Amino acid sequence: MSMKSNRFHISLVLGSFALLASNCNPEEPEPPGSSGGGPTAYDLDIPSNLPPMVIPFDNPMTVEGVNLGRFLFFEERLSDDNSLSCAGCHAQSFGFTDNGLQFSEGINGIAGQRNAMALINLGWGGSFFWDGRSATLEEQILEPVVNPIEMHEQWPDAMSKLNADAAYRDLFTAAFGVGSMDSVHAAKAIAQFLRTLISANSPYDRWKRGEGTIPLDAQLGYDLFRLEGGYPPFIPNGQGGADCFHCHTDAAGLFTDEQFHNNALDAVPPDPGVGGVTGDPFDIGKFKAPTLRNVAVTGPYMHDGRFNTLQEVIDHYNEGGEDSPTVDGFMKFVDPDETMELTPQKKAQVLAFLQQLTDTAFLTNPAFQDPGPP
Ligand code: HEC
Ligand code: HEC
Numbered sequence: 001m002s003m004k005s006n007r008f009h010i011s012l013v014l015g016s017f018a019l020l021a022s023n024c025n026p027e028e029p030e031p032p033g034s035s036g037g038g039p040t041a042y043d044l045d046i047p048s049n050l051p052p053m054v055i056p057f058d059n060p061m062t063v064e065g066v067n068l069g070r071f072l073f074f075e076e077r078l079s080d081d082n083s084l085s086c087a088g089c090h091a092q093s094f095g096f097t098d099n100g101l102q103f104s105e106g107i108n109g110i111a112g113q114r115n116a117m118a119l120i121n122l123g124w125g126g127s128f129f130w131d132g133r134s135a136t137l138e139e140q141i142l143e144p145v146v147n148p149i150e151m152h153e154q155w156p157d158a159m160s161k162l163n164a165d166a167a168y169r170d171l172f173t174a175a176f177g178v179g180s181m182d183s184v185h186a187a188k189a190i191a192q193f194l195r196t197l198i199s200a201n202s203p204y205d206r207w208k209r210g211e212g213t214i215p216l217d218a219q220l221g222y223d224l225f226r227l228e229g230g231y232p233p234f235i236p237n238g239q240g241g242a243d244c245f246h247c248h249t250d251a252a253g254l255f256t257d258e259q260f261h262n263n264a265l266d267a268v269p270p271d272p273g274v275g276g277v278t279g280d281p282f283d284i285g286k287f288k289a290p291t292l293r294n295v296a297v298t299g300p301y302m303h304d305g306r307f308n309t310l311q312e313v314i315d316h317y318n319e320g321g322e323d324s325p326t327v328d329g330f331m332k333f334v335d336p337d338e339t340m341e342l343t344p345q346k347k348a349q350v351l352a353f354l355q356q357l358t359d360t361a362f363l364t365n366p367a368f369q370d371p372g373p374p
Contacts, residue, residue: 264321
């Protein structure tokens, strides 16, 4: 059974936001694959039920860049005591989350206050971190290395460790034509690797592409997922759906609208979320709507990992959560006297659907595994 796919040569994805946003840089390297050697263009295989991916023009995907990025993702020398890599908190079998932990521990044994995010289909991401504080992946990657409660290393120190390693110097030369690498090269290479972490081969995807089917209860769960919640007088209570699709948009196959919402977790949000970045009171308690792909293996859930099971998550949405000034309009049941009125059977159907988003091929793909020392 072969996966139907559209092959997009990255250089041909035009009319993009990145094109409009990127400045013409006279020092831009030659496009990969052009005459005179240099790196080989990476042919990103985009599944037919996902949109084209927009690649930044100043960081084209190359085979050598992705290869280098993979080594760096598993490189413990990026941390101060050479003990923690990106993969240390982003484990493949957990959808690149932190091994079921609520909070990750950095090299100094200090735990953060946020749950490690899944690294899935990030090439379509609009902004990064729970509070969206990084606009690009390249920018995001610079942060965990220097974060004192994560890898707690200075980029120049990390880079001089790697530049001293002849095997790495060869990898840098192959990817970027440079003999020694700086943080910008490293971030570009890791971003290229992260863009290859594409998940679209779950039973749900194969069903969507007409290559297979999913159980009937999961199909009914999908209908509920995409149906408005009861909204008297328009939809009588108890006859509506689970109303997940507004924020976890399935239309483009990504299960996120890439927007920030307050999904009614707290009456007084202890973590300001986006509000902490923008300083705008209207942003307090808003967080990035995460993808739901592979959600069965990415628990615990929410920015603070407060829910251990998907059952608890579904119960939260059914009960409606806590009202607060910034709560999202699609959280329609924050009134303590109302619930979504999902029956136990409907809740089980929504759960059955979410379980169809588990992409075993992604979670075991050898191309995403530790390549060992360079
Ligand atoms: C100590 C554990 C830890 C380490 C090490 C770590 N991360 Fe993370 N990562 C996290 C946590 C926690 C978050 C969420 C933080 C937040 O939103 O404030 C996160 C968020 C991210 C995101 C945002 C995803 C999204 O959907 O917005 C990306 C991308 C990411 N990490 C990549 C990396 C890379 C690349 C490295 C190595 C350079 C790395 N991480 C190292 C714990 C870690
Ligand atoms: C108003 C927008 C909105 C609606 C409607 C919504 N969600 Fe969410 N969802 C979010 C946001 C935002 C988060 C992250 C919130 C946070 O961590 O503070 C989230 C988080 C989640 C998570 C945790 C994922 C993770 O990686 O931790 C799951 C699971 C989830 N939602 C499932 C659902 C289901 C199932 C429905 C329908 C019953 C639903 N959501 C409806 C916005 C929404």
